[in-house]
Amino acid sequence: MKTKDVSVLIVVIMIVAMMIIPLPTLLLDFLLIINISVSLLILMVAMNTKEPLDFSIFPTALLIATLFRLALNVSTTRSILSNADGGKVIETFGSFVVGGSPVVGFVVFLILIVIQFIVITKGSERVAEVAARFTLDAMPGKQMSIDADMNAGLISDQEARMRRRKVEQESDFYGAMDGASKFVKGDAIAGIIILIINVVGGFIIGMAIHGMGFAESASTFTLLSVGDGLVSQVPALLISTATGITVTRAASDGTLGADIMKQLFNYPKLLYIVAGTIVVLGIFTPIGLFLTLPVAGILIFGAFSMQRAVQKEQQQNDLVEMEGQEEDISSPEKVINLLQLDTLELEIGYGLIPLADQKQGGDILDRIVMIRRQFAIELGLIIPTIRIRDNLQLTPNQYVLKFRGSKIATGEVYLDHFLAMNQGGENEEIEGIHVTEPAFGLPATWVSIDAKQKAELMGYIIIDPSSVIATHLTEVLKKYAYQLLRREETKELIENLKETHPNLVEEIVPNLQSVGDIQKVLQNLLREQISIRDLATIFETLADFAVFTKEPRVLTEYVRQSLTRQITEQYADEGVIHVLTAGATLEKGISDYIQQTEAGVHYLSMDPQMSRKITEELQQQIDRVIKAGGQPIFLTSPSIRMYLKQFVDKIMPTVPVLAYTELEPDIEIQSIGVVNI
Incomplete structure (x- = not known):
């Protein structure tokens, strides 16, 4: 076990021990200072994180900090009631706030409790509850949006996995924050109860056990109780504030300070208006210009400075943009980026754009998801992301499938028509656009929506445009499946198998076969439509026969013989x-x-x-x-x-x-x- 893990365990055990074992006042002073420091640190981190997930440990940290503070309450209460002494820190806080008047100190403490319990804690609890509910409700929609972006080629598989992971972490975080806010609420209630116990119990114990008089007992234990309450409630107030900041920063783009300066003070003209209002307030009210003019002057100076900063930033942005344009033209690195090719591209004419737009009812993205799943199940091959883009050079109803920049399939579909195919009987010929079905080369006819029902009654098979494209893509990708399996994809398959069969993979790679050798065997299988999903059986065969021959074609024949059940069923x-x-x-x-x-x-x-x-x-x-x-x-x-x-x-x-x-x-x-x- 690592040292960090052991240290956290020791801290938790010590917190529990504090509730049982009496501690000397010197140690209590030290721990109280640590409590204030930790609470302030949590507040600072909450203010400077760019998004809530950057502080994902906050719910657990909140629980530990609350437990630590309650353990200190127990220890300080024991010390106050037993010895009429809470240490230097508690005495200092009590004397500073009470200021010679226990009643005033008590009222100030109650005000702090009301601020924390009713304002900050209650609000944070509600925000956390609503955030958790909306995050969980939005989770399915976010998952579908990620799938749509991936199928459209806007993001890669790795980026999609990272975004899905982030969505899961968000739901877990806000769910945990919803529960953690209950700790803050309970802590505030516990602070009130502990204060009452300390005041009443201390007053009785002071007169009964310590032999104090009425006034002395009331003064001593009120001072200590208020000091103890303040020492515990100030860190609690900081933690509550950190909770509120964390759960309310859902749409933040940076740290809290940067967001405030960027958004609240991003309108210099409004500051001039505020400054003018303050001046008018000083002129026409008894407040006077003595108080309002300095504030108005500061606002005017801030507005002027911000105007200068905005103009300077705009000039720098224009300069960077011009340099960027020049760099795009002259930089060899920018030209090299033009050489990158997408593995699979589906280009569509402008008339087919509704098929790719889910807002218009297009389902071609969903069809592509199903195609990729089908290939994973039937052939054991992960099809790369198919990027969809419109191409104005195509005819309105045309689509083209490209493999690494080269056209491998093309076809035409009509959005307001259905493809009618004869099932082989002596059916009457129907009116429409007579074409050759792109996937299998069979004669077919595009019929209008009005003629669809008539064609069905005549025995024709009716296919919608999205299904025509999806079927065509499936057949073409089956033909080129072996070319889609490159060394990078082969290595991913090997790494995936290594998670379940580590010894088998280590026996073959790299001692008997390289990644390239395995790729050739798998390509030979895919070329003849043999599934490579049972990768464990394939590797078992390679382990048996790769010691005798390195010829990929011969090894492929041995692998085929080990897949008899699969081939027979096929x-x-x-x-x-x-x-x-x-x-x-x-x-x-x-x-x-x-x-x-x-x-x-x-x-x-x-x-x-x-x-x-x-x-x-x-x-x-x-x-x-x-x-x-x-x-x-x-x-x-x-x-x-x-x-x-x-x-x-x-x-x-x-x-x-x-x-x-x-x-x-x-x-x-x-x-x-x-x-x-």
């Missing part, structure tokens, strides 16, 4: 999978051309004629299955799977190629054709 339909089987001649034709370098890397070296034969045969089989309404899936031996996939990618990259060892033993395999050459 492609099987109710326990059955329909496949195109690679025949013996095709497998032999490919395996005969597999070569190996001296470094142990395998590659395919095939003459153009044989390559053309294989490509043509695969093309025929794929076309046959698609025309029959099926989904082509190739099944082959693990030794040639990755080489057969190379041929299939030239024809249709979305067609999966599986190995026998990648399927669960209990799956039913039905062959819909055999591919031979």
